[in-house]
Amino acid sequence: MADEYALHPPVARWTHIAVPCSDIDAMIDWYTRYTPLELLDRREDADGYGAWLGQRDMVEKPFVLVLVSFFRDQDKKQPILAPFAHIGIELTSRAEIDAIAERGKGEGCLSWPPTEMPPPIGYICALTDPEGNVVEFSYDQGVYAKANEVWGGESGAAGS
Secondary structure, three states: OOOOOOOOOOOOOOEEEEEEOOOHHHHHHHHHHHHHEEEEEEEEEEEEEEEEOHHHHOOOOOOOEEEEEEHHHHHHHOOOOOOOOEEEEEEOOOOHHHHHHHHHHOOEEEEEEEEEEEEOOEEEEEEEOOOOOEEEEOOOEEEHHHHHHHHHHHOOOOOO
């Protein structure tokens, strides 16, 4: 059997998290409004709809959120990340945390108000997507800093 695609990762890579949903349009709209994710691909087949959302600057090492809406399940409540499971996004300032929390509060989806937590958690808030999944927004959490410290600086050359 021939490969479908000519381009493949040079090493094994973590590529995605898949989240089921009943209203894929609402989910795409929410994630593209509240997060840095953009619609990368959208598909429909005999089983339902799928969408990939990712970040434009991650071409070399893509990681996507996969939204899946099966026709057979669209009238059913979909399972969510719970009870503490969540999707995390690190922002660039405390002001961004405050702004996203205020926006979420105004639209009725603020789950955790802005809170300063002990290291390494940082300054966080969380919103709830249209299906009920929690998305944490953090500042000064240290994931980005730790990866650069351990794996070779901002060039990303080490561990490629």
